[in-house]
Amino acid sequence: MTNAPELAVTGSTGHLGGLVARLLARAGSQQRLLVRDAARAPELDGAVPFVTTYADREQAKAALAGATTLFMVSAAEAEDRLEQHYAFVDAAAAAGVRHIVYTSFFGAAPDATFTLGRDHFATEERIKASGMDYTFLRDNFYLDFLPLLAGDDGVIRGPAGDGVMAAVARADIARSAVAVLRDPVLHVGRTYDLTGPEDISLARGAELLTAGTGRTITFHNETLEEAYASRASYGAPPWQVDAWVSTYTAIAAGELAGPTSAVHELTGREPLSLEQFLAEAHTL
Structure with missing residues (x-):
């Protein structure tokens, strides 16, 4: 398409990408929205939908032709997610994209305890090798997920021990991404490294959730054996269960600890704490 926006944004039908797309539109930025289904693309001023998937290299290359900057939200969790990432990064480079902004994970490393953190690291390396300029947004655990960890009985279960994490609100990640883009x-x-303002344990998180939601939430520190047994009933494939369990063991290992100033550096405002996040969520 001639005169298509030079900024390409993925994930606009999801939570994080949708926030980024809306904030960009409010700021007056023109953008092409890369989506699987054009009918599901949000209707935003200055936004043009382009249909593609990460895995279809030629389709992605065509959708990115003429784009100079790409916001790449990591694909949905899947056994072949890394292969999808590789195909999409290669397509972006072939299409002439000059700068890719990728949503990675805090502590991404080849030996990260959180199994999917290893895939994020491998994706970063593929981007570095592509020749494109890059910016990596390494997001900590989402504050938005914390209320969802509790089961119907109000118990958060996982082998996290007394470990802490500098969990961050999805909204702060979106604001940071827009500042970069x-x-x-x-x-x-x-x-x-995008984090919230403080380290919190799951036990402390449960206390804050109880105070902020009115629902009684507690934390039970499972053993590894208990963690795998309690998730067996979901019938998920082994790689998925490993990812679920290693979310908690990464916290126990201290790999999600350590608040940074990155959100403030990028946005000019302090990141939301869990208390603030819950208060905002209940005033919407």
């Missing part, structure tokens, strides 16, 4: 040249080659 609005002036990407300032962020070339940068990796930002």
Whole structure:
């Protein structure tokens, strides 16, 4: 398409990508929205839908032709997610994209305890090798997920021990991403560890959830054996169960600890704490 926006945004039908797309539209940015189904693309001023998937290299290359900056939200969890990422990164480079902004994970490393953190690291390496400029947004655990961890009985179960995490609100990640996308040249080659303002344990998180939601929430520290047994009934494949359990063991290992100033550096505002997040969520 001639005169298509040079900024391409993925994930606009999801939570994080949708927030980013809306914030960009409010700021007056033109964008092409890369979606699987054009009918599901949000209707935003200055936004044009382009249909593609991560796995279809040629389709992605066509959808990205003429784009200079790409916001790449990591694909939905799947056994072949890394292969999807590789195909999409390669397509972006072939299409002439100059700068890719990728949502990675806090502590991404080849030996990360959180199994999917290893895939994020491998994706970063593929992007670095592509020749494109890059910015990595390494998101900590989402504050938004914390209320969802409790079962119907109000218990959060997992082998996290007394470990802590600097969990971050999805809204703060979106605001940070928009700051980068609005002036990407300032962020070339940068990796930002995006966190909330404090370290919290799941036991403390349960206390704050109880106070903030009116629902009684507690934390039960499972053993590894208990963690795998309690998730067996879901019938999920082994890689998925490993990912679920290793979310907690990564917390226990201290790999999600350590608040940073990155959100403030990018947005000019302090990130939301869990208490603030819950208060905002209940005033919407």
